Amino acid sequence: MNSVASPPILLLVSAWLDHLLAERGLSANTVAAYQQDMRNFHAFLEEMCDARPEPAALDTIDEHALFLYLAWLRKRGHAGRSLARHLSSLRGFFAYAFEEGLVRDNPTLFLERPKLPGLLPEVLNEREMDAILALPDMREKLGARDRCMLEILYGAGLRVSELCKLRVLDLDAQRGVLRVFGKGAKERLVPLHGMAVSLLTDYARDWRPAFSPKEDALFLNRSGKGLSRVALWKIVRKYALKAGIRRAISPHTFRHSFATHLLEGGADLRSVQILLGHADISATEIYTHVQSGRLRRIHNAYHPRCRTREDAP
Numbered sequence: 001m002n003s004v005a006s007p008p009i010l011l012l013v014s015a016w017l018d019h020l021l022a023e024r025g026l027s028a029n030t031v032a033a034y035q036q037d038m039r040n041f042h043a044f045l046e047e048m049c050d051a052r053p054e055p056a057a058l059d060t061i062d063e064h065a066l067f068l069y070l071a072w073l074r075k076r077g078h079a080g081r082s083l084a085r086h087l088s089s090l091r092g093f094f095a096y097a098f099e100e101g102l103v104r105d106n107p108t109l110f111l112e113r114p115k116l117p118g119l120l121p122e123v124l125n126e127r128e129m130d131a132i133l134a135l136p137d138m139r140e141k142l143g144a145r146d147r148c149m150l151e152i153l154y155g156a157g158l159r160v161s162e163l164c165k166l167r168v169l170d171l172d173a174q175r176g177v178l179r180v181f182g183k184g185a186k187e188r189l190v191p192l193h194g195m196a197v198s199l200l201t202d203y204a205r206d207w208r209p210a211f212s213p214k215e216d217a218l219f220l221n222r223s224g225k226g227l228s229r230v231a232l233w234k235i236v237r238k239y240a241l242k243a244g245i246r247r248a249i250s251p252h253t254f255r256h257s258f259a260t261h262l263l264e265g266g267a268d269l270r271s272v273q274i275l276l277g278h279a280d281i282s283a284t285e286i287y288t289h290v291q292s293g294r295l296r297r298i299h300n301a302y303h304p305r306c307r308t309r310e311d312a313p
Contacts, residue, residue: 009045009058013038016096022229023160025122025252037089044069058097063107066090087111121256121286122247129154129257131243141210142222146235148196148203149219152178153236153251155196157258157276159183160229160251166218168208173201182277190275259287 017035020026026034045061048068073086091108098106124132133150137143153163162180170179176197177189192200208220217226232251240249255276262272273284300306 010042012058012097012100012102013042013093016093018230019096020092022233022251025233025248025250025256027248029248033085034089034092037086038093040073040086041069041090044072047072059103061103061107063110066107066111121260122249122253123260124245124249124253124257126261128243128245129254132239132245135239135242141207144203144207145211145219146239148199149232149235150239150254151196151199152192153254154258155193156180156190157255158190159255159277160232162277163219163251164217164227164229164232167216168204168218170218171197171200171204173197180277183279186277186279188274188277256287259284263287 013035017031017038020034021028021031048065069090070083070086073083078086087108091111094103094106094108097103133147133154136147136150138147149163152158156178158180159182162182165181166178171192172179176194177191178200180188180190182188204218208218211220211222212224213220214224215226219227221227221231229251236249236251236254240247259272259276262275263269269281269284269288272287273281276284278284
């Protein structure tokens with residue numbers, strides 16, 4: 001992979017943190033912890049490069065430098081889970097830098113992975129989702145825009161970046177599908193339910209012109225420019241709080257809920273994989289946890305050893 005000139009490390013860290021908040025849907029507290037980890041890493045780099053006229057370029061940081069950093073942390077009393085979290089921060093940061101083409105190699109690939117328990121995705125139930133979708137005021141342009149965005153996030157299971165990249169011509173209202181460009185510019189067609197098609201058609205025709213568009217993005221801010229991922233995160237968080245939901249909700253929660261509700265309704269994993277745009281089905285398998293309750297009920301209802309004494313022969 002060819003790398004381009006790297007921006008200052010702190011600037012790239014800021015972009016990565018925005019990505020974690022808006023795209024990955026991590027909580028503000030988690031992102032703040034990662035931010036502190038990266039401040040420690042930057043302090044280490046400044047100390048290591050004290051004798052140099054310029055700070056170390058991102059692409060010059062190798063595995064050896066990262067081992068020195070871990071030793072530097074241990075000298076300052078970090079151990080156990082603290083070290084594991086710092087490793088996780090480094091791994092996420094360099095994976096992001098690699099995907100953005102800012103480093104030729106990811107120096108964290110051969111670092112020992114911290115063995116931390118996996119976390120299941122946060123999911124809204126159908127009642128909570130209905131409460132959020134009912135909140136935007138459809139009588140004014142911001143409310144109409146927000147309702148349309150929320151309906152598509154949930155109805156199509158889009159990533160934040162995918163929704164922000166949507167253009168007016170990406171909707172095929174006659175066929176009821178949305179053209180989506182996912183990771184790696186991979187294109188897929190996602191079916192929309194009737195209400196989503198109607199809302200999107202009305203918004204594009206009646207409400208979008210009221211934003212005085214300066215770009216061809218489908219969803220615009222007050223200045224007529226495309227919405228950013230952070231702006232979308234703030235909109236989702238606003239409506240979640242209005243609905244009385246105090247958990248850490250993000251746009252990605254809608255994607256998790258989309259997949260979860262499909263599986264709860266009986267959809268097969270392969271179909272959900274295609275709808276989500278996952279290249280590997282292993283990325284979709286995290287959602288199979290939602291089937292455990294339904295499978296338990298089926299097991300209890302139909303397995304002969306689960307009959308009650310009154311039902312037993």
